[in-house]
Amino acid sequence: MVQAMKGVLLKGDIPLKEFVLSLNESRIPSEKFVIADLDERTLLIQPQAKAFLEEKLQGFVEENQYQPPLRSSGHSAGNRK
Amino acid sequence: MEAMESPSRGGGTFISSHLLRLPTETRTKVFASAASCQAVLRILSPIARHYCLRACFSGEVDEDVVANWSASRKNQGNNHRRAVESLLDLGVWKKVLKDGGKQANNKATYKVNERFAEKLRLILQSGVRSVWSEPTEVARRMLPDAEELRRLSQRRWDSVLLFLAGGDGQNTGSGPLNLEEVLTRLGLLERTSSVGSKRKRDGDEEGGVGDGTDTESEGGAAGPRPALRTTPEGYQFLLRPAEEQVWRIVGEFLSVQCGLDGESGAAAVSFLLQLGFCEEGKVCKLSVLSGGGGDAIARVARALATLGLVYPFESPESPGEFWVLPTHLSKLLCGGPGTGGGQGPAPFSVLGEGEGIIVETNYRVYAYTKSPLRRAVLELFCLQEYVLPNLFVGRLARESCSAAFEAGISAELIVDYLNRNAHPQVHVVRSGAPVLPETVADGVRLWEVEARRLSMSECAMYDKFESRSLFLESLGHAKDHGKVLWVDEAEMKMVVQLDHHNSMKAFIKEAKMKL
CATH class of the missing domain: 1.10.10 (Arc Repressor Mutant, subunit A)
Structure with a gap:
């Protein structure tokens, strides 16, 4: 019998996928969202977890972003924010 | 995006692609x-x-x-x-x-x-008797000179795009050209259901545009049409070459207002054809053109005047007679995509004298421009640093570009825009080298790759196929429709886009019966 499962396919690079897996591990069993670990870059997850994951992953990417130190000279870049 | 580029393939120019869309009888009338x-x-x-x-x-x-x-x-x-x-x-x-x-x-x-x-x-x-003639002495005194005309028409056209960009450029109201309708039909604007919902990007930009600029400020929240939102295509459209912008808007207007067939459609196209090839500074009496479709021509002429493609005036010698004077923008009508793009300054550049963008290797952007439109477009992907009356200084930054990617603008489009609108001096100084420093172009592209690092798509996964032949057949079916997202042939598992799930289910059922 062919089995069909609905979900959200998550494709990313390896670190991103591992991060998602670690997030999944840290949750209690009833709240786990990874349905299947397809290959090293692909995961199948519960549709409900999409919004939550997007937020988490955004934070993850931002955190790992190198921010060049702002120069404090006359060219005061970035203080328009 | 593909759809926008396709007209170039048909006949080489936008006007010929429009001719191709006409029914045969109309073409014969042309x-x-x-x-x-x-x-x-x-x-x-x-x-x-x-x-x-x-x-x-x-x-x-x-x-x-x-x-x-x-x-x-x-x-x-x-x-x-x-x-x-x-x-x-x-x-x-x-x-x-x-x-x-x-x-x-x-x-x-x-x-x-x-x-x-x-x-x-x-x-x-x-020989053919041209409908274009030198303006009479009296008329010439009344008409704006070339410089003035350029400024006037450019401002008209800019205000159309500003309207799209979210500023209060053009007031639509009861003009001959219902801009809002045309832009909505082109899919560049869309109506949002909740009235008063603020447009997302306006929120980010308000601080940037409002201060420091004495000209038309973008009144984001208090804007004239809170229920309209610019679509991703709309943002992309803002960065496209001028000839494509002109043609898409005019083309859509033609098919809405004049229809594609009948006398009026043919008359309108004839008018555009002649407009695209007229010489600078010549004028034309509208009644000369009206071969059966005078009404349509008058309507087209009025719409083109709204867009800044022609300058209409009433003859000083005989009142009631309307003439038009084409502007530099009307040349874009018959210019194909081949004429504008590529390296070097565009032949039909809409840049004014001494205007253009300089990008330094340190990601700083200097744009010599007075136009509020250009500033608004640059702010889609640049952080604004200073604004002087004729100069915009900004910085390409990861955050600003990410915002642009989110709005639907691709890195290629940004790179292309900066290349196309480069300051003439840059072409001289960087002769041979790319106009936009490669480091900057690559930087923007890398940011895009990073922004699209992760993809999530709704899907359905199929596994536990009874036999390999059933699996292969199902896979073939999904592939034919281009819906396969992921497949593992060894494990006999595949992932298909969710919208194809029902068709897939039916197919597997049928295939099983056959086997």
Whole structure:
């Protein structure tokens, strides 16, 4: 019998996928969202977890972003924010 | 995006792509005017033009004779085929089988459209009387000079795009051109259901635009049409070459207002054809043009005036007579995508004297411009640092570009925009080297890759197939529809887009019955 499962396919690079897996591990069993670990870059997850994951992953990417130190000279870049 | 680029492939120019969309009868009506025929001849490729002139006196020519015309040279095969195809597509030539196709080795003959051939002969023998004439002395004194005209028309056109960008550029109201409708139909704007919902990007930009600029500020929240939102296509549109922008808006207006067929459609196209090829500084009386579609022409002329493509005026000598003076923007109508893009300054550049963008290797952007539109467009992907009356200084930054990617603008589009609008001096200084420093271009592209690092898509996964043949058949079905997202043949698992789930289910059921 062919089995069909609905979900959200998550494709990313390896670190991103591992991060998602670690997030999944840290949750209690009833709240786990990874349905299947397809290959090293692909995961199948519960549709409900999409919004939550997007937020988490955004934070993850931002955190790992190198921010060049702002120069404090006359060219005061970035203080328009 | 593909859809936007496709008109270039059809006939080479935007105007010919519009001609291709017309029904045959309308096209024949377009050929009724000698001036239009001349214009059509000018939009053809050089080879096609040559073929046309060769065949116009005989009226028809055999297929193998035509084939011989290019046989002598190598690498001409493709150009030859394309030329003949474009003539057939435009309805200038028609393929007719000899003897009604009864003979076994039926050879085809190309027949030149009779009206077209007749007009062409007329042009060649006696010349065509142009509808464009030098303005009279009285009129000349009244008309704006070239500089002024350029400024006026550019401002009109900019205000149209500003309207799209979210500023309060153009007030639509009851003009001959319902801009809001045209832009919505093009999918550049969309109505949001909740009235008063603030547009997302306006929120980010307000701080940037409002202060420091004394000209039209973008009144984000208090904007005139809170229920409209610019779509991703709309943002992309803002960064596209001017000729494409002009043509898409005018083309859409034509099909909405004049329809594609009938007298009015034909008259409108004839008008545009002549407008695209007129000389600078010449004027034209509207009533001369109206061959049956005077009403339509007047409407088109009024719409074009709103867009800044023509400058309408009333004759000082005889009141009630309307004339138009084409502006530099109307040249864009018949300019193809080939004329504007590529390296070097564009021939029909809409940049004013001494305007343009300079990008330094440290990601700083200097844009010499006075136009609020250009500033608004730059702010889509630049952080604004200073604004002087004629200069915008900004910085390409990861955050600002990410915001642009989110709005639907791609890195290629940004790079292309910066290249296309480079300051003329940059072409001189960086002769040979890319106009936009490679580090910057690569930086922007890398940011995009990073922004699209992760993809999430709704899907359905299938596994536990009974047999390999069932699996392969199902996979084939999904592949035919281009819906496969992921597959593992060894494990017999596949992931298909969710919208294909029902069709997939039905297919598997059916396949199982058969096996």
